Amino acid sequence: MQKIYTNISQIAGDVIIVEAKDIGYMEIAQVYTRRGPSLAQVIRIEKDRIFLQVFAGSKGISTGDRVRFLGHTMRVPSGVNLMGRIFNGSGKPLDNGPELTDNLIETGTPSVNPVKRIIPNKMVRTGLPMIDVFNSLVVSQKLPIFSIAGEPYNELLARIAVQAETDIIVLGGMGLKYDDYLYFRDILEQHGALSRSIMFIHTASDPVVECLLVPDLSLAVAEAFALEGKRTLVLLTDMTNFCDSLKEISITMEQIPSNRGYPGDLYSQLASRYEKAVDFEGAGSITILAVTTMPGDDITHPVPDNTGYITEGQFYLKNGAIEPFGSLSRLKQQVNGKTRDDHRIIMNTMIQLFASYRETLEKQSMGFQMSDWDRKLLNYGKRFEESMMPLKLNVPLEEALDLGWKILGECFKPEETGIRKTMIDKYWPHGKD
Amino acid sequence: MRKAKITAINGNMVRVSFDSLVVQNEVAYILHGTERLKSEVIRVRGKTAEMQVFEGTHDLKVGDDIELTGDLLSVELGPGLLGQIFDGLQNPLPELARRGGFFLKRGIYAEPLPDKKKWEFTPLLSPGSMVRPGERIGYVPEKIFRHYCMAPFNLDGVYEVANISPKGAYTIKEPVCEIKDKDGKITPVYLSQLWPVKIAIKAYVEKLRPTEPLVTKMRLIDSLFPVARGGTYCIPGPFGSGKTVLQQLISKHADADIVVIAACGERAGEVVETLKTFPEITDPRTGKSLSDRTVIICNTSSMPVAARESSVYTAITIAEYYRQMGLNTLLLADSTSRWAQAMREISGRMEEIPGEEAFPAYLESRIASFYERAGVVRLYDGSTGSITVGGTVSPAGGNFEEPVTQATLKVVGAFHGLSRQRSDERKYPAIDPLMSWSKYKSFIKEEQLARGHEVLRRANDLAQMMKVIGEEGISLADYVDYLKGDFFDFVYLQQDAFDPVDEATSGERQAYVFDFIYRMVLNAEFHFEDKTKALHFFHTLRQHFKGWNSMKEDSDEFRGVEAEIIKIVSERTVKNRQD
Known part of the structure; x- marks a missing residue:
């Protein structure tokens, strides 16, 4: 029943038009070219003119090539057999393992009914004090990592993947450098996390259309696990490449661009992916961390801007560390009152003092004289930067809080911190000072 | 039922061809297998129309049937x-x-209102009464409100009540009243009615x-x-x-x-x-x-x-x-x-x-x-x-x-x-x-409000200036003006969303406190020896006010702190500007 069509009437960009009948919108087709077969997806239908977005790109396609329609929308295998496997943006294995065809599920499933969501209330421990103590990550949260090019965002992502408390890790790479892909694979392997990971990798040299599929494949797989009760963590890097691919395709399709060439539906496109983050009532969860590189460190660029409106805060990576100012976890209040009774106090006090430290640094750089208090702050700031901020830490929250008290105790007198007496009595190191 | 067929699909928009007629903004259903997908006609050109689909459009095909309902999108x-x-x-x-x-x-799709639930209806009119669209016919209790059942908004002119149901329990599907126009045409009235969303209700x-x-x-x-x-x-x-x-x-x-x-x-x-x-x-x-x-x-x-x-x-x-x-x-x-x-x-x-x-x-x-x-x-x-x-x-x-x-x-x-x-x-x-x-009028007296805005603007100008020339660069009087604005912002404009009292301030309390701040601070002249003293004074004041904000207005504490603030302020006040 699968008919083969050979009349390709237009090839422009990575979109071809083939004349065919009785084809479903968003259906998948196989295009047989001289470079081998490639999948393609229907993105528009005009009577019998079918617009196909070719995953492998249109290079080398001839007007006489065969197109076979498969009669279904994009599918991806799911289930435990995927654990430890690596695929490309079309869902083909990259790790020399067998192709999987069981438990095929559709990608791009409908939106979750809001009444079936629960209010987020569980913390994801990552072992990084800048996250756990100051901007706790919460199950079902969607958080981007805003970063400029050159920052160690992939290292951060890999570290979170290895250290975070979660059942399944799904890594979606978009426009990754090949080295970065190998880096992720090796790190996960070294730390024994590969067996609970699934990777969908699109490298910078792969066709642009495959980049578009990576978030959908990753999230569809994660969703299937979440429905089975698993806590899944989806790591996406880099969403700016995804948006640039969207831009490329929409311009090929002669859509009117809205802002800096990006399509008018950029917000909806991003939202339909990020909103997959969920804590199901009576099942598992999906938490999303996504790198968004900011061209020119410009937060008003359409990609970080639209992302910021969708996500629940952001981690802001700067000078090799998670910047305490500018980073925000909007959901942290839901969890940090239930960890240890000094969590919020340490969080607020240390950040306030760190802000004073930054002011002092500014004063220092302008050549003002340093007072005793300024020197205390400088000492504190340095200690804070050395022991709380590095991205290579792996300390449990409680130890990080103790470390916080230790630093405060070494740098200040109790009354200088503004912490209330009862907490000082309970936690201040070296007795009552 | 009028029909049409899909000829093109692009995202959430489909183009259809039809033989008879279509109505702009009418609701249509796409019949795809066993699914019925709701959509709305948004443009008509010749014998084709474009429809936006309120659902995902994947799997739809050219040739799928469309059912045109003739109804505008309604609630x-x-x-x-x-x-x-x-x-x-x-x-x-x-x-x-x-x-x-x-x-x-x-x-x-699901029915918006429960159609089996019975509502206790009380009629307000009797046969022979005249009603206009939107006028009340009776009421049912809904939560804490009296929910009026009204003559349909889409009627025109004056109608006579032909008969009306007695007090009793009815569902939204049972007519509770019948009204007739001057030609004697009868229209039933239900507890609920439909209305097209994009048209404003004008029954007033x-x-x-x-x-x-x-x-x-x-x-x-x-x-x-x-x-x-x-x-x-x-x-x-x-x-x-x-x-x-x-x-x-x-x-x-x-x-x-x-x-x-x-x-x-x-x-x-x-x-x-x-x-x-x-x-x-x-x-x-x-x-x-x-x-x-x-x-x-x-x-x-x-x-x-x-x-x-x-x-x-x-x-x-x-x-x-x-x-x-x-x-x-x-x-x-x-x-x-x-x-x-x-x-x-x-x-x-x-x-x-x-x-x-x-x-x-x-x-x-x-x-x-x-x-x-x-x-x-x-x-x-x-x-x-x-x-x-x-x-x-x-x-x-x-x-x-x-x-x-x-x-x-x-x-x-x-x-x-x-x-x-x-x-x-x-x-x-x-x-x-x-x-x-x-552009709306505040319950705060006009001259007080103007002073409030002025203080904020002035403080902002001074803050900008201080960024360039430092605190030393401005006079003591200017510094006090800056502190006034900063104080006003901190204790009045800002609220503590986590404090049960400060989270929400009633209109009466706002008028009272605004007047108090106006007389005591914004419109007062203070005397200070130097800037440090001024800063200290405003910090103390701020602390007291912050506490005052989180006290219930009819409590003794509230009056206590108020008296204390008056005492602190009067020690430093030279005179009030006008009075």
């Missing part, structure tokens, strides 16, 4: 709306969850000028940039500046009978918080659950775009319905930018010539006609009802020059601009007093 208005959570097309989400599970499967005598304040219990809003009952306001702000939190608090505290919340294209998580916490919060005005006076229309960012476009209309139509009962309703739309983007997406698919930033050319007129549905009206029985509309705007890049913000500012009566700087400084609410404005 059902009747008892049972309060406390509900609907999607943008008025499907109750809990019912969809019962049928579809975790996901919003396409093509599943006249529209009045909004003059009464709508107290939101936010000092910064009520005192400085007030909103009037029946007025409109907008809250633009960059992401993370607290738009949604502000709207949530207003929905809790505002002095309105009914609050309709349109969560339009925003995060699902925030809606979840509202819909899970509201039933448990007690409304201080009624003593009942907050959800008893709330209707939530929820079309979050990942739900279909075309339904997002309709959701704000669904919301305002429900607000208009309760206004017809003489109630004061408040519509909160979060965010109107997502609604505008939905229009942009659909316009793009129709290949219309774009305006600025690819928004359609009719963006401004659509925004204007939406806000114009707000207002205070006098109903036929002499009572008044109102709709106040508050919309958040999410400007791209936080830049207020963009088309949606600009189009909105032209038509609203108050502008509460949030700034990133104030939210970064953890100032709540982050409404910037220097750029916001309101």
Whole structure:
């Protein structure tokens, strides 16, 4: 029943038009070219003119090539057999393992009914004090990592993947450098996390259309696990490449661009992916961390801007560390009152003092004289930067809080911190000072 | 039934060809296998029409049949709306969850109002009475309100009641009354009626000028940039500046009978918080659950775009319905930018010539006609009802020059601009007093208010100056002026959202405290030896005020602190400027 069509009437960009009948919108087709077969997806239908977005790109396609329609929308295998496997943006294995065809599920499933969501209330421990103590990550949260090019965002992502408390890790790479892909694979392997990971990798040299599929494949797989009760963590890097691919395709399709060439539906496109983050009532969860590189460190660029409106805060990576100012976890209040009774106090006090430290640094750089208090702050700031901020830490929250008290105790007198007496009595190191 | 067939598919838009006729904006169903997908005709050209589909369009094929209904997109208005959570097309989400599970499967629609539930009807008219559209025929109790059953809004002229049901229990499907026109044609009246969402309900005598304040219990809003009952306001702000939190608090505290919340294209998580916490919060005005006076229309960012476009209309139509009962309703739309983007997406698919930033050319007129549905009206029985509309705007890049913000500012009566700087400084609410404005009248005396604004402006100028020339560079008198503004901002404009008392300040208390601050601080002249003393004085004052803010106004503590503040201030006061 699968008919083969050979009349390709237009090839422009990575979109071809083939004349065919009785084809479903968003259906998948196989295009047989001289470079081998490639999948393609229907993105528009005009009577019998079918617009196909070719995953492998249109290079080398001839007007006489065969197109076979498969009669279904994009599918991806799911289930435990995927654990430890690596695929490309079309869902083909990259790790020399067998192709999987069981438990095929559709990608791009409908939106979750809001009444079936629960209010987020569980913390994801990552072992990084800048996250756990100051901007706790919460199950079902969607958080981007805003970063400029050159920052160690992939290292951060890999570290979170290895250290975070979660059942399944799904890594979606978009426009990754090949080295970065190998880096992720090796790190996960070294730390024994590969067996609970699934990777969908699109490298910078792969066709642009495959980049578009990576978030959908990753999230569809994660969703299937979440429905089975698993806590899944989806790591996406880099969403700016995804948006640039969207831009490329929409311009090929002669859509009117809205802002800096990006399509008018950029917000909806991003939202339909990020909103997959969920804590199901009576099942598992999906938490999303996504790198968004900011061209020119410009937060008003359409990609970080639209992302910021969708996500629940952001981690802001700067000078090799998670910047305490500018980073925000909007959901942290839901969890940090239930960890240890000094969590919020340490969080607020240390950040306030760190802000004073930054002011002092500014004063220092302008050549003002340093007072005793300024020197205390400088000492504190340095200690804070050395022991709380590095991205290579792996300390449990409680130890990080103790470390916080230790630093405060070494740098200040109790009354200088503004912490209330009862907490000082309970936690201040070296007795009552 | 008229039919059509699909000829082209592009995203959520399909083109169809038809033989007979089509009606602009009529609802049509796409028949795909066993599925029936709701859509709306949005453009007609020759023998083809374009329709926006309120669902995902995957798998649809050229040749699929279309059923044209002839009805415009409508909502059902009747008892049972309060406390509900609907999607943008008025499907109750809990019912969809019962049928579809975790996901919003396409093509599943549910009745908006329970049709089996019996309502205790009390007639207000008797046979022979004359009624006009929108006039009350009887009522049923709904939560804490008397829910009036009204003559259908779509009638024209005066009708005579032919017969009316006696007091008793009826469902929304049973006629409770029959009315006849001058030709003797009988029209049945039910407890519920349908109304097309994109058309305003106009069954009233006249529209009045909004003059009464709508107290939101936010000092910064009520005192400085007030909103009037029946007025409109907008809250633009960059992401993370607290738009949604502000709207949530207003929905809790505002002095309105009914609050309709349109969560339009925003995060699902925030809606979840509202819909899970509201039933448990007690409304201080009624003593009942907050959800008893709330209707939530929820079309979050990942739900279909075309339904997002309709959701704000669904919301305002429900607000208009309760206004017809003489109630004061408040519509909160979060965010109107997502609604505008939905229009942009659909316009793009129709290949219309774009305006600025690819928004359609009719963006401004659509925004204007939406806000114009707000207002205070006098109903036929002499009572008044109102709709106040508050919309958040999410400007791209936080830049207020963009088309949606600009189009909105032209038509609203108050502008509460949030700034990133104030939210970064953890100032709540982050409404910037220097750029916001309101055309409505505040309950604060005019000269006091003018002084308040002046103090803030002056303090800001001085703060800018100090950044350049340092604290040493300005005179002591200027420094005191700066401290006054800083003090006013800190103790009056900012509120502690986590303090049960400070979270919401009544209108009376605002007037009292404003007057107090005006006399004691803003309009007073102080004497200080030097800047350090001045700073110390204002810090002490600030601390006392902060404590004062979190004390109940009828308590002894409140009066105690007040006396103490008077004492501290009088030690430093030279004289009051005028009196």
